[in-house]
Amino acid sequence: MTNEELAMLEFAVKWAPFGGGDEHILPEFGVFPTVFYRRLQRLLRHHPTVNDSVRLRLDELCTTKLTPARPSKRKSYARARAVH
Structure with missing residues (x-):
């Protein structure tokens, strides 16, 4: 592992x-x-030398950070009232 990777x-x-x-x-x-x-x-x-629990936790963090955020699909109050 390089110094930068470490x-x-x-x-x-x-x-x-x-x-x-x-x-x-x-x-x-x-x-x-x-x-x-x-x-x-x-x-x-x-790098298989990384502890398994650390690897799992950090991989989960990376996946979360790299997943695009979904826009909220909330309706406005005025629009919701007009439908009912």
Whole structure:
């Protein structure tokens, strides 16, 4: 594992309980969060030395971060009243 990969892994372990620390990724690693999470997922898949529970937790974080947010399908109150 390279020094950069180790730094990414340590960062992810540190910030995972707090939602990932996205606002710190660009200044720390010089890449946008989506790039960071893709690289982290690749790292987790190709380095079997990472603890299984850590790998599972961080892979889940990466998947969550890389899944596009769905727009809300809430109806406005006025529209809901007009239907009934």
